[in-house]
Amino acid sequence: MSAGRRPAPGQVRIIGGNLRNSRLLVPELPGLRPTPARVRETVFNWLAPVIAGARCLDLCAGTGALGIEAYSRGAASVQFVERDAQAAQALRANLARLRLTSAVVTTADATTFLRGAAQAHDLVFLDPPFSLDLWAPLAGQLEAGGWLAAQALIYVESPRAGVPGLPPNWSVHREGQAGEVRFALYRRSLPSRQR
Structure with missing residues (x-):
């Protein structure tokens, strides 16, 4: 298949790094909304200076395309969290097929997961199901x-x-729009009480 052709339905293509052109099989599940390739390309261009060696958290992972794209481009580790058991199992199968043996997938609700023992991450992907309005609480x-x-x-x-x-x-570092979706990269600064 030529690089310019779209993947078949039920597939997502990794667009850069050492896993470039690898296909992720995507289960047909209600509300599962993989981040489009052109959005991922833009976001990972923004992240190019910092992705190598980054510790990443793919919260509400879905297909895991964002976290796997991070691995492909040199992230040190990615923790995937997905509440839907079928989506989590498909993600594990894709990771095994790509030989990403150090990846960890936790099947859990993101809110519950974040009540556990914390590990600081350099990069977090926050893309919850739109219908649940979880951005502020997460x-x-x-x-x-x-x-x-x-x-x-x-x-x-x-x-x-x-x-x-x-x-x-x-604070907003970079942002863009694609159709009805807004995507943005935020930079955290320490709250004033911690400086």
């Missing part, structure tokens, strides 16, 4: 729970119609 847990490195970057995908309420110490 962002609050990430910020308060010790999940973010001092100057972490947080990728947020949300409906174009409204910018989610996020912690005041997260």
